[in-house]
Structures are given as C-alpha cells and as structure tokens.
Amino acid sequence: MKILVAEDDQLTRQGLIDIFEDEGYETIAAANGKEALARFVEYEPDVVCLDIMMPDISGYDVCREIRRTHEAVPILFISAKSEEIDKVLGLEMGADDYIVKPFGVKEVVARIRALTRRQAHTQKSTDKRFTIGDLEVIPDELRAHRGKTVIELSLRDVSILRLLAENKGKVLDRDTLFDVCWGLNYMPNSRTLDQHISQLRKRIENDPKHPAIITTVHNAGYRYEG
Amino acid sequence: MKKRLILILGLIVLLPMSVLIGFGIMLAQQEKERAQARYERVLAGRLSDINGGIVRLIESRERELLRALALPTFEPEQIRSRVRESRLLRQLFVIAPDGTLIHPREDAILTGEERAFLGRTASLWESGESFWSPEEVATANPKIGLKRNAPLSNSYGWHTWFWGEGLRLIFWTHLPSGHIVGAEVERAAMLADIIGQLPADDFTGSPLPEGRITLMDAQNHPLYLWGSYVPDKSVNPTVTQQLPAPFSAWSLHYFAPLEGMTHGLGRSAIFNISSGLAALALCLATLAIYFYRESSRDMHEAARRVTFVNQVSHELKTPLTNIRMYAELLEKRIPENDSRTHNYVEILVSETQRLSRLITNVLTFASHRRGKLKHHPQPARVDVVVASVIASFSPALESMGISVSVEGCADRHVLLDVDVLEQILGNLINNVEKYARGATTLCIKQHQSVDTTTMTLSDNGIGIPATQRKTIFHPFVRLSNKLTDGVSGTGIGLTIARQLATLHGGTLEFVPTEAGATFELTLNTPEANA
Numbered sequence: 001m002k003i004l005v006a007e008d009d010q011l012t013r014q015g016l017i018d019i020f021e022d023e024g025y026e027t028i029a030a031a032n033g034k035e036a037l038a039r040f041v042e043y044e045p046d047v048v049c050l051d052i053m054m055p056d057i058s059g060y061d062v063c064r065e066i067r068r069t070h071e072a073v074p075i076l077f078i079s080a081k082s083e084e085i086d087k088v089l090g091l092e093m094g095a096d097d098y099i100v101k102p103f104g105v106k107e108v109v110a111r112i113r114a115l116t117r118r119q120a121h122t123q124k125s126t127d128k129r130f131t132i133g134d135l136e137v138i139p140d141e142l143r144a145h146r147g148k149t150v151i152e153l154s155l156r157d158v159s160i161l162r163l164l165a166e167n168k169g170k171v172l173d174r175d176t177l178f179d180v181c182w183g184l185n186y187m188p189n190s191r192t193l194d195q196h197i198s199q200l201r202k203r204i205e206n207d208p209k210h211p212a213i214i215t216t217v218h219n220a221g222y223r224y225e226g
Numbered sequence: 227m228k229k230r231l232i233l234i235l236g237l238i239v240l241l242p243m244s245v246l247i248g249f250g251i252m253l254a255q256q257e258k259e260r261a262q263a264r265y266e267r268v269l270a271g272r273l274s275d276i277n278g279g280i281v282r283l284i285e286s287r288e289r290e291l292l293r294a295l296a297l298p299t300f301e302p303e304q305i306r307s308r309v310r311e312s313r314l315l316r317q318l319f320v321i322a323p324d325g326t327l328i329h330p331r332e333d334a335i336l337t338g339e340e341r342a343f344l345g346r347t348a349s350l351w352e353s354g355e356s357f358w359s360p361e362e363v364a365t366a367n368p369k370i371g372l373k374r375n376a377p378l379s380n381s382y383g384w385h386t387w388f389w390g391e392g393l394r395l396i397f398w399t400h401l402p403s404g405h406i407v408g409a410e411v412e413r414a415a416m417l418a419d420i421i422g423q424l425p426a427d428d429f430t431g432s433p434l435p436e437g438r439i440t441l442m443d444a445q446n447h448p449l450y451l452w453g454s455y456v457p458d459k460s461v462n463p464t465v466t467q468q469l470p471a472p473f474s475a476w477s478l479h480y481f482a483p484l485e486g487m488t489h490g491l492g493r494s495a496i497f498n499i500s501s502g503l504a505a506l507a508l509c510l511a512t513l514a515i516y517f518y519r520e521s522s523r524d525m526h527e528a529a530r531r532v533t534f535v536n537q538v539s540h541e542l543k544t545p546l547t548n549i550r551m552y553a554e555l556l557e558k559r560i561p562e563n564d565s566r567t568h569n570y571v572e573i574l575v576s577e578t579q580r581l582s583r584l585i586t587n588v589l590t591f592a593s594h595r596r597g598k599l600k601h602h603p604q605p606a607r608v609d610v611v612v613a614s615v616i617a618s619f620s621p622a623l624e625s626m627g628i629s630v631s632v633e634g635c636a637d638r639h640v641l642l643d644v645d646v647l648e649q650i651l652g653n654l655i656n657n658v659e660k661y662a663r664g665a666t667t668l669c670i671k672q673h674q675s676v677d678t679t680t681m682t683l684s685d686n687g688i689g690i691p692a693t694q695r696k697t698i699f700h701p702f703v704r705l706s707n708k709l710t711d712g713v714s715g716t717g718i719g720l721t722i723a724r725q726l727a728t729l730h731g732g733t734l735e736f737v738p739t740e741a742g743a744t745f746e747l748t749l750n751t752p753e754a755n756a
Contacts, residue, residue: 009544015551022558080543082589084600102547102582104575105554195559 001116001155002026004045006036006062007078008054012101016049016078019105020112024156026183033057037065045073047115052079052090060093067094072122074115078103113142113152132165132224133213135204144204151203156181160200164214164224173221197222231521239514243507250503257499266465269480273439273467276478279423281470287411287419290314291397292382295407305329306337309409316410317343323404327351343410346389350396357385357398357406384472392443395472420473421450437464437482444475457481532592539585539592546585550578572621579618583652590649591701591718594725601729603641605754608679611644612636612670615651619659628658628665628685636672636679640751646726647749650734653719654683654745662687662743679751682737684744695736699724723747 003025007013010031017027028043030036034056040048048066052059063075077090080101087098096118097111120127120140127139135144135151139158144151153161159181163172174193178186201208217223294312297305300320309315317339320329330340382399385408395416398408424439438453440463457463463479553574560567593599609632616630623630658668665687672681690698702717720734727734731750736743 009548011548012544012551015548015555018555019551022555080540080547082586083593084602101543102550102578105551105558191559191561195561198562199558 001047002028002043002045003047003049003112004028004030004036004039004043005049006030006033006039006054006059007049007051008032009051012051016108019108020049022156023109023112023154024159024181025112033059033062036062040066046119047112048073048075049112050075050077050095052077052081052086060089063090063093063095072119074119076111076115078108109154110152113154116155117141130162130165132161133204134206135161135213137161137165146204153203156196157200157203160197160214161204164222168224168226171217171220171223177221231518231525235514235518239507239510242510246503246506250499253499265482269437269465269482270467273465273478273480276424276439277467277470280420280473283419283423284470284472287314287416288382288397291409291411292399295397295399295409296401297407300329300405302329302334313415314409314412316412318407318409319343319347321357321406321408328405346394347396347410350385350387357383357400357408386472386475388444392445393473393475416473417449420469424450424452437480440479440481442477442479449476453481455481455483457483532595535588536592539589542581542585546578546581550575550582553578569621576618576621580622580656583649583656586649587653587718587722590722590726594722599725599729601643601646601726603643603730603751605639606642606644607639608636608642608647608672608674608681608751611642611647612651612672612681615648615655616670618652619655622659623655623668626659626665628662628668630668630670632670632672634672636674636681638674638751639754640674640679641754642679642749642751643730646730650723650726650747651681651683653723654747657719658683658685658687658743664688665742674751677750677752678732679749681747681749682744683747684739684742686742689739689741689743690736692738695738698736699734 001024003020005013005016005020005027007016008031013029013031017029020027025047028039028045030039032055036048036050036054037057039045040062048063050059050062054062057065059077059079063077066073066075071094074097075095077095077098078101079086079090079098082100087100090098096115099108099111117140129136129138131137135146137144137153137158139162142153142155142158144153144161160177163177163180177193182192197214198208201211201214204213205211213224215223215225290312291314294308294315295318297308297318297320305318305320309318318329319327322328330336330344332344336344382397385396385398387394387396393413395411395413396408397411398406400406421441424441436453436455438451438455438457440451441449443449461481464482465480467478467480468474469476469478553571557568557571557575560571562568590599612632616632620630655668658665662668662685665685667686669684670681671684672679674680699720701721724734727747727749732748733746734748735746737746738744
C-alpha cells in the first residue's frame with residue numbers, strides 16, 4: 001500500500017516516512033504542493049498525507065485538485081494550524097482527517113490505520129482472513145481477534161503473520177522476511193527485525209516470554225509451529 | 227471592539243455637538259429676535275421722526291388757519307374773499323354766540339360751493355358739540371346743552387368726519403366776540419403738505435435697508451407710497467405709526483424685507499456664534515479622530531503582538547513536532563534492556579508534551595482574547611481522557627515521587643470536547659507538578675450525573691495561601707516568589723482552564739481545604755445517545 005507524504009519540512013517529512021514505513025507502507029515523498037500533485041499522478045498512492053502550508057501550492061489546493069479526479073483516496077492533513085476554521089476548511093476541501101502539530105507517533109499511526117481500513121472497506125478488498133494460532137487475522141481491518149479481544153495490527157504485522165501462516169512449520173530466514181515484509185529495497189538490519197518481532201509478540205502472544213505463535217529458531221530465523 | 231470604539235467616540239462627539247447645535251440655534255433665534263426688535267425700534271424711530279415733522283406741520287398750519295379765521299367782519303363777501311385768498315380754506319362758516327349759523331345761512335343767497343358745504347355738513351349743525359374744546363366740554367352741563375355756556379375765548383380745535391371722498395377736516399376757533407369761526411380745510415392741500423414732510427423717493431443714504439413706507443387712509447387705502455421694495459400683499463407692515471390729530475385715521479406703514487431684519491445687526495452675531503460652534507465642533511472632531519487613531523494604533527499594536535505570538539507559536543510547532551516524533555521513533559529502536567536510555571527518551575517526549583501544552587495555552591489564550599474560542603463536543607468517555615492525561619504525566623510525577631490515584635466512575639458515553647478536557651486536566655496537573663512542593667499524592671475523584679461530570683483534583687502539597695486564592699484565576703497572576711522559586715510559568719494556566727470549563731458549560735473552582743490544594747471541575751456532558 002502506497003502513501004504519499006507531502007511536507008515541506010525535510011525532518012518532519014523524513015520522520016513521517018519512517019513512521020509509515022515502520023507500519024509497512026510504501027512511501028512517496030514530496031517537498032511541496034507542485035511536487036505532490038506530480039507524484040500523485042505518477043504513483044497513484046492509496047493514502048495521501050498533506051501539510052497545509054507548503055510553497056507554491058498549498059495543501060488545500062492540492063487536496064482540491066486530487067478530489068477533482070479521485071473522490072475516494074483518503075487524505076490526511078497534518079498541520080501546525082490549529083484554529084477551528086483551519087480544520088473545518090481542510091475537511092470542507094475533502095480531507096478525511098486532520099492532525100495538529102505537534103503530534104505523537106501513536107496518534108499518526110492510529111489515524112493512518114483508520115484511513116487504511118476505510119480505504120480497504122470502500123475498495124472491497126479481497127485480502128482474505130486467515131488464522132494463526134488462536135488468532136483470527138483480518139487484513140482489511142488491520143486487526144486480529146482472539147475471542148472477544150481485538151488486537152490492532154500494522155500492515156507489516158499482517159504481512160509477517162500471513163507469511164508465517166502460509167509457511168506453517170517452515171523456518172523463515174531473515175532475508176526472506178525482509179524481502180517479503182520490508183521490500184527488496186530495504187537495507188536489512190538484524191536488530192530491526194528482532195525488535196519488530198519482539199514488539200509484535202507483546203501484542204499477539206498470550207505470554208510474550210514464552211511465545212506460541214512466533215517462535216525463534218536460533219541462527220536460522222522464525223517459525224510458526226502451528 | 228473597533229465598532230464599539232467608533233460608537234463611543236461618535237457619541238462623545240455627536241452628543242455635545244447636538245447640544246451645542248441646539249444651544250446655538252436657540253442663541254441664534256434669540257439673537258435674531260433681538261436684532262428684529264432693534265431693527266423695528268430703528269424703523270419705529272424713523273417713522274416717529276416723520277411723525278414729529280407732521281406734528282410741526284400741523285401746528286404751523288393751525289397758526290396759519292387761525293390768522294385766516296380772524297375775520298374783522300362777518301360779511302359774506304368778505305368771508306368769500308378770505309376763502310379765495312387762502313389755499314387751505316375750502317369753505318368758511320360762522321356761528322353766532324347763541325349757536326346760530328350766520329354764514330352760510332340757508333335763507334341767504336349762497337354760492338353753489340356754499341350750498342354744497344351745507345349739504346356736506348348738515349349733520350354738524352344739529353349739535354354745536356363739535357366746536358368746543360375739551361376744557362369747555364368738561365365744564366358744560368350736559369342737561370342744558372353746550373350752547374348755553376360761555377365759550378372760552380381763543381380756543382380752537384379740529385373736527386373730522388367722513389363724507390364722500392373720505393376724511394373731511396374742519397378747523398374752528400372761538401373769537402373774543404363769542405362767535406365761532408370755522409373752516410373746512412382743503413384736504414388735498416393738507417395731504418400735499420404732509421407728503422412734503424415724508425422722506426425722499428428712495429432710501430439712498432439711509433442707514434436702513436431698502437423698504438417701502440406707505441401712508442394709508444382710514445379705509446386702508448394707500449394715499450401715498452415710496453421706496454422700491456414691493457412687499458407681498460399678505461405681509462403685515464414691520465412697524466406702523468398713527469398720524470397725529472386730526473389725521474389720526476391715517477397711518478404710516480413701514481414694510482421692510484425679511485432679510486433686512488438681520489442685515490448689519492443680527493447677522494454678525496449669528497456668524498460669530500456659528501463660527502464659535504464650528505470651531506468647537508472641529509476641536510471635538512479632531513479630538514475624537516486623535517483618540518480613535520491612538521486607540522486604533524494600540525489595537526493594531528495589540529493585534530500585531532497577538533499575531534506575532536501566534537506566528538511564533540506556530541513556528542515552534544514544527545521543531546517541537548520533529549523532536550517529539552524522533553524521540554518516539556528512537557524509543558522504538560532502543561533495546562528493551564537499556565532502561566536508562568528509555569528513561570532519557572521518555573523525558574524528551576514528556577518535555578515536548580509540556581512545551582506543546584504551553585504553546586497550546588498561549589494559542590488558546592490568544593483565541594479567547596479574540597473571541598474565537600469554541601468547543602466541539604463529540605461522543606467520548608471522560609475516564610479514557612483522564613487515563614490518557616495521567617499517562618502523559620506519569621514519568622514526571624513519578625520522578626517527583628507523586629503517586630496518582632483515580633477514584634469514582636466516569637465511563638458514560640457523553641458529548642465531550644476531548645481537547646478541552648485534556649487541556650484543563652493538563653493545566654491542573656501541570657500546576658501540581660510545578661507548585662505542589664512536598665506533595666506525595668494526587669487524587670482525582672470523578673463522578674457523573676445525568677448531564678454533568680464533576681471531578682476534584684487534590685494534592686497534599688503546601689497548598690495556596692488564603693490571601694492569594696481569589697486571584698489565582700486571573701491572567702498573568704503567579705503565586706509568591708517563595709512558592710514559585712525556581713519554577714517557570716506564564717500565569718495563564720488556571721485562567722485558560724477556567725475559560726475552557728466555562729466554554730464547556732461548566733465551572734472550575736478552588737476548594738479550600740486544610741491541607742494541599744483542591745480544584746473542583748464541573749462540565750456539561752449530556753449523554754451522547756440522547
């Protein structure tokens with residue numbers, strides 16, 4: 001899933017890109033409104049994240065232009081403008097959500113996941129549900145259910161769980177996991193994978209210290225025993 | 227604000243201006259009336275002068291007539307000769323001391339003029355009353371008639387009556403012989419003499435404005451008029467002067483143009499008053515403009531300051547976002563067993579949140595000053611917001627040794643502006659963090675009724691001095707130096723918290739307690755499903 005990040009502040013833009021890539025999105029960067037429109041036409045992203053105050057063309061105008069041709073693509077405004085009128089104007093322009101700076105990573109993640117769910121719902125995705133251990137994973141919802149308990153997942157979490165579930169009993173080495181779940185362009189870092197698995201276990205395992213769904217195979221990789 | 231200022235300045239200028247204009251109009255009116263009265267007096271004086279000339283003329287003519295009436299004999303031919311000699315005499319008559327008319331006698335041979343005279347004066351002969359002076363009348367016995375009294379010698383008088391062409395004049399005198407000799411005076415000759423006393427045909431050289439003077443007879447017909455001014459027929463004369471006897475039936479009318487009323491007399495006064503008022507009005511207007519400009523400049527200055535603060539606050543948001551975002555991203559990449567680094571990053575995040583609250587407070591305060599503060603309730607749970615705020619303060623409070631406890635239940639789905647509640651609680655807990663020196667506990671009690679959520683936040687710190695409790699909600703008020711030593715703050719946290727509580731239909735009050743500080747917050751939180 002591709003997300004366009006249009007933000008004139010380079011550090012903020014890069015930080016947002018890191019957040020979204022950690023979540024498992026493919027990102028497209030734009031440093032101004034003009035570039036944002038060009039990238040949108042070129043890559044047709046699934047979600048757009050827009051700053052309002054950008055050089056050349058404002059986020060409002062970019063939003064209006066996108067809405068002329070694409071009614072359904074989710075648009076999230078991220079802006080320092082916190083006045084009520086700014087929010088109202090942004091939503092009137094056709095944005096789906098509005099985040100005021102300074103924001104927390106969790107807030108951005110929660111909002112983007114919500115937009116992704118909405119997008120999957122409107123596109124009637126055929127990404128089927130699957131089970132892994134006692135979890136039922138619903139990719140379109142970015143959620144897993146254990147009985148009545150709902151567990152929030154990222155795109156990458158779903159991708160890792162799906163890969164493990166599809167290769168039940170097999171050991172998946174780090175390269176395979178990186179290639180499939182992070183993409184071929186990702187520069188592997190062993191700690192990145194371990195930390196991600198560790199964080200994921202905290203959320204999906206009944207006992208993270210004695211994992212039952214994602215088990216570690218020393219010097220080889222990870223495996224879903226089934 | 228600007229409209230109200232314009233209105234106030236307008237009133238400050240318009241009210242005194244209205245009073246001054248009213249006063250000026252009244253003064254001008256009075257001055258005009260005074261000028262008119264002066265003008266009329268001048269005109270009346272002018273007519274009085276003319277009248278004086280006529281009086282002197284009549285006296286002169288009386289002397290002339292007395293000489294003409296001093297007949298040596300009463301022979302008809304001599305009398306007729308005297309009539310012919312005098313331009314003033316039209317006809318003479320003689321009454322014997324016994325009251326008998328001895329000339330012209332009806333039974334004598336009379337000229338046509340004499341007969342006509344008898345015809346004109348027939349009514350006069352029935353009573354001799356007309357030929358007695360006022361002194362003689364006063365001594366007369368009305369029962370026996372005047373004829374039986376001896377007349378006062380050399381007395382004379384006028385008798386007037388109306389016949390034919392109008393006023394007829396008879397001048398009479400009592401001779402020492404007891405005879406009464408009288409003459410019908412030539413009216414045209416007297417009129418010509420009177421006209422001769424009147425001013426020239428125009429007002430050249432006169433201090434008076436161009437007007438018209440008219441000599442009117444008893445029937446109000448003009449006998450003579452002069453002056454080029456033609457008054458309207460409906461206009462009454464400005465001044466009227468009755469002529470002296472025997473022409474009392476005649477009068478002089480002076481018509482003057484209205485604009486002449488104030489010419490040279492009231493106009494200068496009105497001009498002076500108007501100039502004074504205009505100068506005063508100009509001063510007031512100048513003052514109002516001056517104050518308006520000064521005030522506008524102050525307001526613009528204040529607006530610029532607010533805009534500057536807004537811009538700075540917005541500019542601060544971007545680096546603050548980056549610090550917080552990268553701190554949180556960093557936190558995710560720190561090994562779990564590196565608790566010290568985790569702690570450092572938590573402090574970073576916590577401090578960015580504190581800075582964020584500060585900026586939000588400044589912006590909220592600015593919005594409130596501009597009257598743009600609004601709230602937007604959405605379905606939400608109070609307890610969730612409370613937990614979230616406490617979580618954000620946990621690292622700081624824990625490091626200070628303050629334990630937080632939450633009592634009561636507030637889990638209803640209500641209409642709540644989450645941002646507003648977060649900001650209120652954030653400001654209150656921030657005060658505990660900064661000011662509640664020595665505090666070890668912070669207890670939050672929450673309770674919900676049908677439409678209201680009530681929360682009390684109590685700490686066991688040093689509390690707030692009784693003398694300062696009334697002012698803690700005022701903007702820019704901070705507690706004593708002792709309390710705030712080493713603690714930074716803007717002094718707007720509680721102000722904003724109360725403003726936001728009011729905005730949410732509630733209140734925020736300080737509750738006096740024996741120890742520590744307690745604040746009670748109530749919010750209007752109707753059921754979300756209602």
